[in-house]
Amino acid sequence: MKYSPLITELIESFKCLPGVGAKSAQRMAFHLLERNRPGALRLSNAMHDAMEHVKHCAQCRTFTESELCGICTSPARQQAQILCVVESPQDIIAIEQTSEFSGQYFVLMGHLSPIDGIGPSEIGLDILAKRLTDSTIQEVILATNPTVEGEATAHYIGQMCSQHGIKASRIAHGVPVGGELEYIDGSTLSHAFSGRREI
């Protein structure tokens, strides 16, 4: 015996969410059916609207339902002649929460990964090159993740910048604040030493 067709379809559909398997999908389906039908209808509508209308910002490639995102349309941001390159829209939020940066962004939506067929045009580097040529940007901060692919991507964009005569910098790697030296991996510690600053 199986569940009725609508319930089976609901449980199957839940498996498209990351980290949700058969048991979690079943738990979610019954939780909503038993306890939160209005919430489920709200989620259903929100998903439908977002999937239909959210696209990429024409300038920075982050997700937005408008032609340009909130940061790209901000006059104060437009005056800043500094651009931060990140891998994902979530990275923008993390950086904005520090209030350290008030320039513009460019979102790669991934990183270079030739083995997966992800080359420069897949991560929008043609759009970035055009922007480096057309605008008055004077510095590019490379804030890709400190992984092998992230480093390779940063290196590639760094070379693009030098071709355009634009200064490129990489975010610092080192011991995270609150961390303990004893538990930091060797590669990070090496970075922390080579990147030391006079006090």
Added chain:
Amino acid sequence: MKYSPLITELIESFKCLPGVGAKSAQRMAFHLLERNRPGALRLSNAMHDAMEHVKHCAQCRTFTESELCGICTSPARQQAQILCVVESPQDIIAIEQTSEFSGQYFVLMGHLSPIDGIGPSEIGLDILAKRLTDSTIQEVILATNPTVEGEATAHYIGQMCSQHGIKASRIAHGVPVGGELEYIDGSTLSHAFSGRREI
């Protein structure tokens, strides 16, 4: 800076799912936007249809979009004069997977819990009483969970059965197959000893 309105609404809506907080909701939203828009639209439709159309089976109270569920409409099941009382629709699936039982079911959709205002009529015991009076059921198996509330509910329904002159039985409690005695709690071990069977 925040996400655009549609994305903010999507992330907020995901928090209605059990076990999903701010970070998971964000991860789910971006996973779907980046990688699985067709899956998200399918889930959106499945949720909408299920929330609008799934109701309770008129006879056993499990979830179904029909008037009666698949088990209640099965002629073979109708001939069986044995009824199994469970707390949730998921319990039916667990029991069906054992192929041990081929009678009918009754789903309480919860358990007696006076402190939360859940009395006999909230768990459908008026419907069950009517069914015990009208039908030819000869035995009721009480398969509520082995918790304090589940035991109290089983005891209550057991008394209802004896008033109707119907035999009631409780599923066995004991050491789970594959378990090790060393790690079993005392209460379960007591049940295992008192419920011992001659071999």
